[in-house]
Amino acid sequence: MTDISYSLAELVIVACAEAWRDNGEVMATGIGPLPRIGAGLAKLTFAPAIQTTDGECWYTTEPVGPGKRTAEPEFEGIANYDRVFSALWSGKRHALVGPVQIDRYGQANISSIGDHKKPKIAMLGARGFPGNSISHPNSFFFPNHNKRAFIEGEVDFVCMAGYNPARYLNGQPPKGLDLRIIVTNLCVMDFGGPDHQIRVVSLHPGVTFDEVQDNTGFPLAKIADDIPTTPAPTAEQLEIIAKLDPNNVRATVFKDNPAGDRKAA
């Protein structure tokens, strides 16, 4: 066993980074602090070709972490609004986003809860999710793995297409639909079960499959009877994460910034 201590946020960052392994030269968009730091970690370790932005409209040579900066980063290209669509429609992008709801098909929602005409809760609107979902790979991060996020039926307003045959236009999944991983506070999942069923590929230290299933509104597959443990961050990764996030924004994502290994806690 390792004696390196790490937070749950750092474990999640390392798991998010894996989304961009072997992606080639793509635009990497991580929405929210942990996916964003994850993209940076991927770029500074095993995925140097990916392009990350300053969160506004520039591609930067080095990844830019969340919060206050000590210096202006070096810009290597422009990612203005028009160009973002040109890039994403080409398929050369992998976004890791944080929806409010997701269902068994991977359909995701950030628009509204309840009746769309008069929602119980109006949120952002669909944003670019519909186009993203049928243009390039997408992954997800959920800070609270529960049945309000992983819901039993279909999400209230489908913003992102998923592997739902009832909604296919040509009798097959939309061209470009490519859902990759889901990272949560409990585990990492993918869409590798039978007929793209969501499947647990690793459990965070101290978490059981039953705990994950009990907090999910639909049945999950398992990668194996004995599900692997999500790899702990290495000392080198922790050092890079600290450099990418000098403001320690990662410590504010989960309540009380818990340890990554909940067996030890």
Added chain:
Amino acid sequence: MLDKRMTIDDIVDQLSDGMTIGVGGWATRRKPMALIRAIARSGLKDLTLMAGYGGMDIGMLAATGKIRKLVFAFASLDHFPLEPHFRNARQAGAFEVLELDEGLYHWGLRAGAMKLPFLPTRVGIGTDIITQSGFDFKFVTSPYGDGEQLVAMPALVPDVALIHAHRSDEKGNLLTQSKDALFDELLVRAATRSFATVEKIVPTAELDMKHNSRYNLVERAMITGVAEAPLGAHPSSADPDYQLDLKHIKTYVDSAASPEAWAEYKAKYVDVPEAEYQAAIGGAEAVAALPVPIY
């Protein structure tokens, strides 16, 4: 001599009840807020608002009951992700909506700009965008052997487009000097008529078009009128002239907490002449000193 100069009130006089009005900018960037405030003060009603990349434009017109139908992809104040007046109005079922994807909205504007009835796309497939009750989306089949079925995104054609730019001459030659031009060009090209507010109207020579050509988004023939409106995007940004005003946006967000809070905000910042508004926000000096935001 071509002279398209108008006042903000002249522009609002060109609008009428039931019109479809397209608004440029993005969330907290280059929203023509002086015009939005003037519309909020006016007697206009039953507007169809096309604000794909919406912020306080949607919120303020929602809070003042101007919207009959909203065409949008999101409403957000970016640093404050949820637009609170939009939320209140949506949750009260105050207006109809056509909810689009950001790229689909852009595609609709592009069809409008190209004077086409629609453009084909995959965007929307597999989602509730194409099944919502607000619009009966149609499909087309590729005639080129692959036979793929695609969504036919209809042209978006506002009666009037309203944008905010940095400089203009009196003929309507515009400069939009932000590093990101957003989709103001397509909005103007799609609309039947377009009006721009600008930070400053200058002689043509001062536009220095030779060096600024990339900031000149449309032919002046596309612009019906220009109004000089210094700080006209506030509290959104008109970078590089000034940045967004996060403190004021917070005040605006807080104004959605109760009808009383909104009445107070409205009395102080909406139901006043633009000069009084500028004084209330600390004047040009305070706005010029706003810090560059962190994303």
